[in-house]
Every structure is written in structure tokens, then in C-alpha cells.
Amino acid sequence: MSDSRHIDLGEVGDVTIARFVDKKILDESVIQEVQNELIKLIEVDGRKKIVLNFDVVEFLSSAALGGFVRVNKIAKADGGKVALCNIRPEIMEVFKITQLHRIFTIVDDVESAISSF
Amino acid sequence: MPDPIQFELVIPSDVAVAQDLSERIVAELEVRDYSRRDIFGARLTMEEALTNAIRHGNGSNPELEVFVRCEINDERMLVIVRDQGAGFAPGEVPDPTDDEGLLAEGGRGLLLMRAYMTRVEYNELGNQVTIERTRSTD
Numbered sequence: 044m045s046d047s048r049h050i051d052l053g054e055v056g057d058v059t060i061a062r063f064v065d066k067k068i069l070d071e072s073v074i075q076e077v078q079n080e081l082i083k084l085i086e087v088d089g090r091k092k093i094v095l096n097f098d099v100v101e102f103l104s105s106a107a108l109g110g111f112v113r114v115n116k117i118a119k120a121d122g123g124k125v126a127l128c129n130i131r132p133e134i135m136e137v138f139k140i141t142q143l144h145r146i147f148t149i150v151d152d153v154e155s156a157i158s159s160f
Numbered sequence: 161m162p163d164p165i166q167f168e169l170v171i172p173s174d175v176a177v178a179q180d181l182s183e184r185i186v187a188e189l190e191v192r193d194y195s196r197r198d199i200f201g202a203r204l205t206m207e208e209a210l211t212n213a214i215r216h217g218n219g220s221n222p223e224l225e226v227f228v229r230c231e232i233n234d235e236r237m238l239v240i241v242r243d244q245g246a247g248f249a250p251g252e253v254p255d256p257t258d259d260e261g262l263l264a265e266g267g268r269g270l271l272l273m274r275a276y277m278t279r280v281e282y283n284e285l286g287n288q289v290t291i292e293r294t295r296s297t298d
Binding site: 069070071102104105106108109110112113116133136137140141142143145146 | 175179196197200203204207208211256257262263264265266268269271272275
């Protein structure tokens, strides 16, 4: 499985673990690359269970949130599911302010994310 | 504590330049020991305000510029961002937290700015935003 410059990919059984590499996800080009890579996993590679690991992410913009919303929609439309994990408290606050914690599956760690499917 | 600073500058409609400016402002808060949340919120707010000015206000037109005034001291950060666009009506931005808004891919920037800042005010035209963050005590 190839990695983009912005995501490290791994597999645990039929679950794809996508670990972000960048501490800050705000550049339009980065967001677009990340989004495209995740959509490719779903639509081309047929991955149905995807974990987004935010353990190194310290900052993200509202545009990044929009990208995750799009990926989540595409996954659901394709019969798949996305789970987010290892989100720092300050990033979690962003999800809560925007109420996006209501539409995403957000868990503590990778193991919990795998179990959530 | 460092002395108060204030500056005005004009930047091009270039998000990379805007990010550098955001980091410059965040650095001034860090050196004054603003709280972690204040710093996070300021970085996010500057990112949103400047990106909005460039993309939505100026339509990413490289011939248009963004005016920024910044005042930072131990008590507060005040930033004014003005674009050369036609403006907009902030009151007409759809609620991004209702059922329809949650599924939208954009429209969250203003909500986030208001959540982290003490004051976010637009001028009548809607092409200038005044952002203020008084130092959090917790």
C-alpha cells in the first residue's frame, strides 16, 4: 500500500489505519492531497473500514474539517465507515464547537477504533 | 514581559504569506505567555480570517490585497482584517451545526472564530472584521 506524503498507511486485518504525518493540517494543497488519498482508498481500493489517527496532529483548519466531512460522506455512501482516534483535547474542542462529534465516530485510540467497526 | 506591539501591513492574496503572518501574531502571544487555548484559538482565528479575506473577500485575485492592523500587549490581542471585496452579510451565513450544516463541507470558520475570540465584529459592508482576544485568566 503506497503512502502519500501526508499519510502513513497500515492495515490490521480488513481495517486501514491512516496516520497523519503533519502536525498542522491547514494548507489547501495538503488537505486536498489527504482527501484524495482517503477517497482513493474507499472508491478505488474498496476499503470499507478506515481509521484516521490524529496522534501527531496539533492543529487543523475548518477547511480540514470540511475534507473529513466529505470523506465520511463518501465512505458511508459506499457502505463503509470511518473512525477517528487519538485526538488531542484542543482538537476535540474544535469538533465539539462545530458539533462534528455528532457525525463522526471518535474514540480514544487505534485499538478502540478497530473495535468500533 | 515584552513591550506592546502594533503594526499595520498590506499582504497579497496569498495564503502562504497569510500563514506567515498568523505565525508572527501567534509568536507574540506565546512570548507573552498567553494560555494554550488563547494561542490555539488565535492561530485558528487568524487562519480563518485571513483565508476568508483572500478566498472569499478577494476571490483569490492576486491583484487584490488584504490590510491588517495588529495590536498586542499583555492584556489583549486586537486584529483588524480588511479585504478589497464587495463584502458579505455574516448574519446570513447558514448555521453549520444544524442537520444540514453538519453535512456541509464549509461554513464553519465564523463559528470557530466566535467560539475562541472575545469579540468578532464585521463592518457594515462585511469586508472588514475586528477580532479581539483578551487574555484568558484560566
